[in-house]
Amino acid sequence: MTKEQFLDVSIIISALVALGAAMYCLSIGIFILVPHLFYIPIILVAYQYPERAVVFTGALSAAYFAEVLFFSRSLEAEFVGALIRVIVFLLVAIVISNLSRRLQARESRYRGIFETSGAGIFLFSARTGEIAEMNPGCSVMLGYQKDEALALEVSAIWPGYSGLAGALEEGRIEGLDCNLTARDGAIYPVLLSASLLPDQETVCAVVTDMKEQKRMENLLRRSEETLRVILNATDVGILLTDPGREVVEANAAAVRFFGAAGREDLIGQNPDGLVARRDLGVIRTYREQILCGEALAPIECMFRRLDGTERLVEATLTCISQGGGAPGRMVISFRDITERRRAEEAMREENRHLAIINEVMEAATASRRLDEILPVSLERVTSLLDFEMGAAYLVHPGEDTVHLRASVGDKVLPTCKRRDDPLCRHVFVDGEARFVDWFGEEYPGHTDLGIRSFAAVPIPGDNGTVGCIAVASRIREMTPETERQILTAICEKLGSVVVKGMLHEDLEAALTSANRYLEKANAAAAEVNLYVDILTHDINNANTIAMGYLQMYLEFADKSEGMLIEKSLAAVYQSSEVIRNVLTLRKIRTGPVELRPMQLEPVIQGMRNYYADTSITREGPDVAVLADDLIGVVFANLIGNSTKFGGSDVEVTISIREEEDGMVSVTVADTGPGIPDDLKPRLFERSQRGSTTKSGKGLGLYIVRMLVERYGGSVRAGDRVPGRPEKGAAITVTLPRCSPVSG
Known part of the structure; x- marks a missing residue:
């Protein structure tokens, strides 16, 4: 049973008990104690149902008053007492119901808090x-x-x-x-x-x-640990300062940068004390601008390490707002750029070196003549490196004297020096650069030049030093290390240029000498050609006269004398052939190659007329080949060989065939003794002669090969009957075909 049900039952029972007891007591004449029983249900109803308490109490009071009227003996005092009790009942109900209503409201409020919390x-x-x-x-x-x-x-x-x-x-x-x-x-x-x-x-x-809070705390703790690992792993130094401008946190990079043993050495430091004194105003102005909300680029300044040394950094300041009007913290992040700045300076200096070297080399390579290379290069070196005087000396291998090839300045310098001169020995003998600071103290005997610093750098060649560049200053006491490096690099680069220039001079001298010898050789060749022309002209005239007389005498001579005359004619013919071959060779060697279309039929017909006593047959079409006026010599030599070795009864057949590759094959075959197989590969070589007594000087077939190759063709030896050399020879010539000659 619930509390509410228990109270409802208690109200009903107490009300019935009160009414029953009142009825019993009134019936026996007791009017004093019984009314107190009515307080119980009235109080219970007023507590449980405060809104209904007055109505319930009124009904219960009416029932009590009715009982009093029914059982009283019309005593006025009893009626008055009952009426007073009814009024008290109602007052009690009103007061208790009011209190109960307030109590229930408060209990409901607390219950709501309890339930909805x-x-x-x-x-x-x-x-x-x-x-x-x-x-x-x-x-x-x-x-x-x-x-x-x-x-x-x-x-x-x-x-x-x-x-x-x-x-x-x-x-x-x-x-x-x-x-x-x-x-x-x-x-x-x-x-x-x-x-x-x-x-x-x-x-x-x-x-x-606290589960979610614990989870968030764990996440926050892990995030803090991760952030701390990241901050300690980065190479950017980070300092966290409080509003009082004290360092409250520092990462590992900051500890390393400042040379601290640990974070404790930096915590509590005034950040201004970590800035170089000369940059303190700049960093303070930068900080004020950041606090005013300006967005600024990183600033470069000098930070002072704990050991007092200073290093260049690139710093950024960031303000962290605390909220609620509280002063914020400042994060100082910085990166050491000292080495980077040094590398940039070194790179700029290297670029300057390269620019100077390139400018000098560009001027040096503009010419191949040393008389132009050295003056221009020396002038660029002295002007770019701020020297007032300069000289360029060269020495040829094996010589002991160095020669002045270019100079800059108003002083007249010696044109020649010996290798072992005090100013030259280190460069030309030892091959080492010589840099002299405070020149007057080192060489007191050369004060007349007014030189304060001096430098001489060798120009290397393939087999040692070939020259040097010497520069001097009348203002500076020392030559900086950077300029020494530039001078050395320039001379190393100039080495190949100077060597080429010296080779060019040697080549020009050699060409001049060669031209002089060539002129003499051409004059001698012209003189020889003159003698050859005179000899061949006179010998040919003599041969022609001799052949005429011998021919006339042969007609009237007897048989024995005829044989002698024929041998004499053969010797004269051989002499004429030798002269013709020599003239042909000279034309091949010296004359220009001017090829043009040549018809073969007129050439072969000319051979028939020349060799009228020989049977010559032509087979095949009449074609045009690419050749010149010496084409007749090819056929004259081939047919001449056939008649020489085959005798007067030899038969010659000239076969012409057009090939598919744009060539023309011309085969000269005879019925003579043929060509041995072992001689065929060497037949067209110079001075290659046969084994018979009729063999000539070995020039005829050699000239045939030279002419055919001159025309872009080829020649080969074979047998008239394949495999049967004794049945006669067959010489095949291939020549380029061209269109027929018009007109």
Whole structure:
């Protein structure tokens, strides 16, 4: 039975008991004690149903007054007393219902807070430890259904209660970080506060679920650890300063940069004390601009390390707002750029070196003549490196004298020096650069030149030093190391240019000498040709006269004399052939090649007329080939060989055939003794002669090969009957075909 049902039953029973007792007492004449029984149902109704308490009390009072009227003996005093009691009943009902209504409103308000609170609330007995109440928030948190946790021992959900019971009796527990056990056994971290209620019997415990907060704390802790690892792993130094301008945190890169043993050496330092004094104003102005909200690019300044040394950094300041008007913190992030700046300076200096070297080499390579290369190169070197005087000396291999080839300045320098001169020995003998600072102290005997610093750098060649560049200054006492490096690099680059220039001079001298010898050779050749022309002309005239007389005498000579005359004619013919071959060779060697289309038929017909006593047959078409006027010599030599070795009865056949590759094959075959196989590969070589007594000087077939190759063709030896050399020879010539000659 619920509390509400119990009260309803109590109201009904107490009302019936009061009415029944009043009826009994009034019937026996007792009017004093019985009315007090009516207070019980009136109070219960006013507490449970304050809105209905007056109506209920009025009805109950009416029933009581009716009983008094029915059982009284018309005593006025009884009626007055009953009326007073009815009024009291109504007053009691009104007062108690009003109090009950206010009490219920307050209880409803507290119940609403209890039921709707985001925090978990549960009540339990301090004496027995049984749970009396648990709000929905706590039930949901621990996984219990409504009223399911009631009557459970508090230790079932709060395992640590037993150890805190004594502390709870002495006072309240505030903000206890503990764990509750859920229905499924899961552990919930909570923040718990508990205290005894005024009845000193019930404990009210309020818990806040800390699971999400714990998760967020773990995430935050991991994030902080990750951030710290990142900050310590980066090469960017980071300092965190508080509003009082003290360093409160520093990462590993900052510790390394400042040379500190640990973060503790930097924490508490004034950040202004870590800036070089000369840059302090700049960094303060930069900080004020950042605090005013301006977005600025990183600034370069000098930071001072703990050991007092200074290094160049690129720094950025960032303001972190604390919120609520509190002064913010400043993050100083910086990167050491000292080495980078040095590398940039070195790169700029290297670029300057290269620019000077390239400018000098560009001027040097503009010509191949040393008389132009050295003056221009020397002038560029002295002007770009700020020297007032300069000289360029060269020496040829094997010589002991160095020669002045170019100079800059108003002083007249010696045109020649010996290798072992004090100013030249290091360069030309040892092959080493010579740099002299405070020249007057080193060489007191040369003060007339007014030189303060001097440098001489060798120009290397393939087999040692071939020259040097010497420069001097009348203003500077020293030659900087950078300019020494530039001078050395320029001379190394000039080495190949100078060597080429010297080779060019040697080549020009050699060409001049060769031209002189060639002119003499051409004059001698012209003279020889003159003698050859005179000899061939006179010999040919003599041969012609001799052949005429011999022919005339042969007609009248007898048989024995005829044989002698024929041998004489053969010798004269051979002499004429030799002269013709020599003239042909001279034309081949010296004359221009002017090829043109030549018809073969006129050439072959001319051979028939020349060799009228020989049987010559032509087969095949009449074609045009690419040749010149010497084409007749090819056929004259071939037919002449056939008649020479085959005798007067030899038969010659000239076969012409057009090939598919644009060539023309002309075969001269005879019925003579043929050509041995071992002689065929060597037949067309120079001075190659046959084994018979009729063999000539070996020039005829050699000239045939030279002419055919001159025309772009070829020649080969074979047999008239394949495989039968004794049946006669066959010489095949291939010549380029061309269109027939028009007109």
